Amino acid sequence: MTDIIQQARELLVKAKSVFVLTGAGISAESGLKTYRGHDLSWRGRPYQEIVSTDYFESDPRASWDWHLEFRDTARRVQPNAAHLALAEWAKRRKNVTLVTQNIDGLHERADHPDPILFHGSVWITRCTRCEVWRRDYALAYETLPMCLICEAPERPGVVWFGDTIPRRTLELAVLASQDADAFLVVGTSAQVAPASEFLHVARERGVPLIVVNPEAPKGPEGIHLQGPAGEILPQLLN
Numbered sequence: 300m301t302d303i304i305q306q307a308r309e310l311l312v313k314a315k316s317v318f319v320l321t322g323a324g325i326s327a328e329s330g331l332k333t334y335r336g337h338d339l340s341w342r343g344r345p346y347q348e349i350v351s352t353d354y355f356e357s358d359p360r361a362s363w364d365w366h367l368e369f370r371d372t373a374r375r376v377q378p379n380a381a382h383l384a385l386a387e388w389a390k391r392r393k394n395v396t397l398v399t400q401n402i403d404g405l406h407e408r409a410d411h412p413d414p415i416l417f418h419g420s421v422w423i424t425r426c427t428r429c430e431v432w433r434r435d436y437a438l439a440y441e442t443l444p445m446c447l448i449c450e451a452p453e454r455p456g457v458v459w460f461g462d463t464i465p466r467r468t469l470e471l472a473v474l475a476s477q478d479a480d481a482f483l484v485v486g487t488s489a490q491v492a493p494a495s496e497f498l499h500v501a502r503e504r505g506v507p508l509i510v511v512n513p514e515a516p517k518g519p520e521g522i523h524l525q526g527p528a529g530e531i532l533p534q535l536l537n
């Protein structure tokens with residue numbers, strides 16, 4: 300183990316409460332593409348256009364098709380050593396809040412206790428009228444899903460570009476970030492607001508920040524553990 304990993308381990312051991320933020324990079328070693336650095340366009344449209352309310356409103360069937368394809372891709376891959384190490388550690392040491400920007404369900408499949416799904420999940424559907432959510436594992440729909448309560452059309456339970464974060468989700472994440480005395484940031488470019496704001500909160504509060512990423516981060520400074528999450532996290536957390 301390198302000195303810098305040992306230094307980060309000691310910080311985490313001393314911390315009473317740890318805020319963990321993950322992004323697409325933690326699922327890269329499972330085989331899912333990250334957002335930055337890949338062409339995620341689909342049927343000739345850029346990713347940003349597909350994951351938007353405008354796209355759903357203009358063509359709900361096509362929007363659902365993209366999300367059902369993502370479900371199919373996500374279910375074919377497995378949680379990797381990083382998801383598993385994080386889940387085991389969170390169960391063992393308690394006082395860890397995981398906020399993930401990922402929509403793939405891999406933290407849940409790694410049995411992570413109560414992850415905060417900051418951008419929702421592709422495995423959730425949400426009513427367009429009464430906003431009731433439900434888990435849904437279908438891979439195809441003959442007819443598009445309707446709310447079981449009020450019978451209005453359902454939409455994917457993903458927070459799209461231009462959507463606001465559901466209030467309760469935001470509150471839980473903000474409270475955890477205020478309580479934390481160490482931040483662990485894994486596999487995110489931290490360019491998507493408001494999730495990126497948590498790193499500024501850490502800097503303003505002077506809370507130690509540990510960043511696990513093969514690339515040098517552009518955001519606030521901290522201890523940078525340079526490498527893939529699947530190699531670094533088992534050493535850091537086990």
Ligand code: NAD
Nearest residue numbers: 322323324327333334335400401402403486487488527528
């Ligand atoms: P991003 O694509 O902007 O950044 C990914 C980061 O992960 C990069 O900094 C990259 O250097 C790093 N990385 C790559 N491989 C890694 C590895 N093996 N270990 C650790 N780090 C690694 O992703 P983001 O910051 O999460 O923002 C993208 C947005 O797109 C999010 O809102 C997310 O919801 C969405 N998205 C989700 C998924 C998913 O659920 N798997 C996939 C693509 C996009």
